Amino acid sequence: MQARYHGVAIALHWLMAALIAGGFALGLIMTELDLSPQKLKLYAWHKWLGVTVFLLLWLRLLVRLIKRAPPPLPAPAWAQRTAAAVHGLLYGLMLLLPVSGWLMSSAAGFQTVWFGVVPLPDLLPKNEAVFETLKAVHEVLGNALALAVMLHVAAALKHHFIDRDHTLARMGLMRRKP
Amino acid sequence: MMRLLLCAIVAWLAWPAAAAEYNRVELAASSIQFISKQMGVPVQGGFGKFTAQVNFDPAKPEAARARVEIDMASIDAGSREANQEVIGKNWFAVKEFPLARFESTSLTPLGGDRYQVRGKLTLRNVTREVSAPFSFRGGVFEGRFIVKRLDYGIGQGVWADVGTVADDVEVRFKFLTLPSK
Numbered sequence: 001m002q003a004r005y006h007g008v009a010i011a012l013h014w015l016m017a018a019l020i021a022g023g024f025a026l027g028l029i030m031t032e033l034d035l036s037p038q039k040l041k042l043y044a045w046h047k048w049l050g051v052t053v054f055l056l057l058w059l060r061l062l063v064r065l066i067k068r069a070p071p072p073l074p075a076p077a078w079a080q081r082t083a084a085a086v087h088g089l090l091y092g093l094m095l096l097l098p099v100s101g102w103l104m105s106s107a108a109g110f111q112t113v114w115f116g117v118v119p120l121p122d123l124l125p126k127n128e129a130v131f132e133t134l135k136a137v138h139e140v141l142g143n144a145l146a147l148a149v150m151l152h153v154a155a156a157l158k159h160h161f162i163d164r165d166h167t168l169a170r171m172g173l174m175r176r177k178p
Numbered sequence: 179m180m181r182l183l184l185c186a187i188v189a190w191l192a193w194p195a196a197a198a199e200y201n202r203v204e205l206a207a208s209s210i211q212f213i214s215k216q217m218g219v220p221v222q223g224g225f226g227k228f229t230a231q232v233n234f235d236p237a238k239p240e241a242a243r244a245r246v247e248i249d250m251a252s253i254d255a256g257s258r259e260a261n262q263e264v265i266g267k268n269w270f271a272v273k274e275f276p277l278a279r280f281e282s283t284s285l286t287p288l289g290g291d292r293y294q295v296r297g298k299l300t301l302r303n304v305t306r307e308v309s310a311p312f313s314f315r316g317g318v319f320e321g322r323f324i325v326k327r328l329d330y331g332i333g334q335g336v337w338a339d340v341g342t343v344a345d346d347v348e349v350r351f352k353f354l355t356l357p358s359k
Binding site: 035036037038040041043044108109110111112113115116117 | 217222
């Protein structure tokens with residue numbers, strides 16, 4: 001039996017993957033729409049997803065701290081380093097992307113209210129110039145996260161289908177049958 | 179005798195002040211704002227241009243009158259995109275209905291510096307009775323009340339869905355007035 005990630009870490013990984021993919025898709029769609037109730041809904045859902053990812057990230061970091069990740073499988077040093085760098089990038093962007101969205105919303109004069117119930121404090125006053133800057137930052141960070149996720153997925157698939165090793169399976173939702 | 183005369187003079191001097199009616203509205207220091215709720219998010223807006231006539235004598239509050247007219251094209255709904263939308267036909271249809279109006283019908287003292295004003299609010303040519311509590315301190319009238327937007331046909335078509343933009347809109351008003359000269 002090969003070492004696997006902790007069950008909670010695995011659950012969080014796939015849940016957050018789904019939320020991030022959903023949030024990214026919403027972000028692409030909603031910004032193309034003319035003002036309508038549908039647009040307001042998509043923006044709200046996008047923000048709710050972002051706040052959820054931000055909160056789950058802390059839980060995930062806690063789990064990672066308590067239950068260490070399994071040791072890396074044998075691979076060349078450059079691959080180990082690249083994997084570590086991309087993982088670091090993913091964590092950093094999962095933190096910065098929601099924060100930039102939250103700040104950007106504050107600067108636009110729209111408070112973020114999680115699920116329409118829990119208001120987040122506005123850390124910035126309404127300011128159009130600041131909003132435009134943060135909007136650009138949010139977009140760049142969003143595209144960076146998309147790129148990092150693509151690298152991450154490509155590497156996982158390479159390990160699974162080309163190297164035929166256990167890398168993907170140890171993050172799998174189901175235990176591989178013996 | 180001298181003292182009596184002095185008292186008379188003081189009383190005469192004080193009389194106009196005591197009887198002063200507040201009727202000069204300082205528009206620059208006054209505001210009409212509103213807070214709508216979009217997907218549970220309170221969004222602040224307001225009006226840049228309005229006129230107001232107020233006659234308010236603290237000694238005879240029941241006789242007070244107020245009339246406010248708002249230039250609806252001066253609306254700020256919180257963002258450029260929203261401003262373009264709300265002047266359109268689904269919302270305030272500003273071309274057809276350029277003015278909104280409030281005219282008081284009665285005023286009731288609630289004790290201390292608190293009062294309740296009743297009146298007719300006309301938006302989009304629809305007139306409804308409204309009532310708002312307000313305070314009067316140092317020439318400043320300040321109060322708030324809830325307008326149900328659908329009562330006036332504000333937000334029609336797809337926007338009639340109150341799950342996205344709530345029916346209740348809070349209106350906050352503040353008028354600085356000076357006593358008559």
